[in-house]
Amino acid sequence: MTHTAQIITSYGRRYIVRTPDGQTFDATTRKKRVDFACGDQVEISPINTEQVVIEDFLPRQSLLYRQDAWRTKLIAANVTRLLVVLAAVPSPSEALLQRALLAAEAAEIDAVIVLNKADLPETAAWREKLKFYESLGYRVIETRALEGAETLKPVLQGHTNIFLGQSGMGKSTLTNALLGSQAARTGDISTALDSGKHTTTHAQLYDLDNETQLIDSPGLQEFGLHHLEAANLLQYFPDLRHLAGQCRFHNCTHRAEPNCAVKAAAEKGEVRAERVEFLQRVTDELIR
Template identity: 85%
Template sequence: MTDTAQITASYGRRYTVCTPEGKTFDATTRKKRVDFACGDIVRISPINGEQVVIEDYLPRRSLLYRQDAWKTKLIAANVDRLFIVTAAVPSPSEAFVQRALLAAEAAGIAAVIVLNKADLPETAVWREKFSFYETLGCRIVETCALDNADVLKPLLQGHTNIFLGQSGMGKSTLTNALLGSDTARTGGISTALDSGKHTTTHAQLYDLDAETKLIDSPGLQEFGLHHLEAADLLRYFPDLCHLAGQCRFHNCTHRAEPGCAVKAAAESGEVRTERVSFLQRITDELLR
């Protein structure tokens, strides 16, 4: 007999799944398959009263993942909204935010930037930096996880959501505040390294209510985009996508080629040169 369940936790090659009736099982895969993600709806076959085998996944409505030159890491499946959790301390990476927004756009997932620990004086600089992304249609929400995490509830409601970010930004603290419990592990910040300590070691899905799910994910320091095609990149930039197809050469790298519409738009001030520089860096990365 084969049934269906949702993956609620992913530990590499081991998983926890939950059936529509609310029963949870430890799950393994056949032939060391690792192409499953937290949030996947999967077909399962029973081994015993506590263990099942995952046979395959059902069609996904979205898949968020990162890929560098060496390996691919699935982050979550069937997600509607990506909350990129940042904070002024430890120092966030704007490049990480840019890359996550690009991955979300490519996957058709709506993105929200959460500026956590907003009561810190260092927040002002990042509030100004991130204001640009509001012009691209990205919502910016300020939170202090221990005081007003509930401000996120209207945005989470009715969706499958994921908290994604670098270590130490407060993803698990926010998750706990929304759950009303200390379910998700949290950790401090290494001041010597100005970086967060890794506490969440695997993606974990929680039910906030009957219609709302939240995935808390491990802290990331890098976000590889090798799963994207260089020729498609322009389409994932809300401020540059209107220039797609206007360059003289279809495989334009937007650097030295004549007739580059992107460079011309930057030189005329129509688009920001910093965004073109980011596009060039990612294009170079993908063509390497």
């Protein structure tokens, strides 16, 4: 007999699931399946009073991926709001921000940019840089780690949220502030490497209230986009989607093809050349 539960912790091949009545179980999968993610609603079969087997996942509202040089992994399922956490120190990656926003558009997830550690003097340059993303319709919220909880609570309310970003951006500190506990481990920034230590080693789901959940995820260096179709990419760029269908070729890579509407718009200064370059890079990834 199967029951339903939600995955609240993902360790890769081992999971913790919670049933609607609040019971938690250690969970494994059949045949070493790894196509489950934190936030998934799943069917489980009991093994004993503490362990269950995940049989399958229920239909998902959304799915997010991470990737490294070798493989793509699932980060989280059924997220309705994605918060990209940036901080001027250690150096954040604008490419990671762009990829996360692209994935959010493709999954129809509302995306918010959180500029953390806003009291640092180095923040001014990023505050200016993020004005472009605000012009695309993305909200930018400034936080100061422990003081950020109250600012973020109304934004998170009623959603299944996820904090995404590189290590060292303050995601776990923000999570602790929201929870009012040290549920997420925090670590010192490694200034020698100019990158944060990976203090969160697995995806973990927390309940903020009966209607609001928060997933704290491991620090990302790369964001997975391999599940997207190159032909659909323009639709996920708020500043370029008006050009969809205007190129001469339906499978245009926006590089050397004649009568490319995207390149023509960039040459006229109607769209940002660096956004077209980003579109080209992702297109190249997807058609290799």
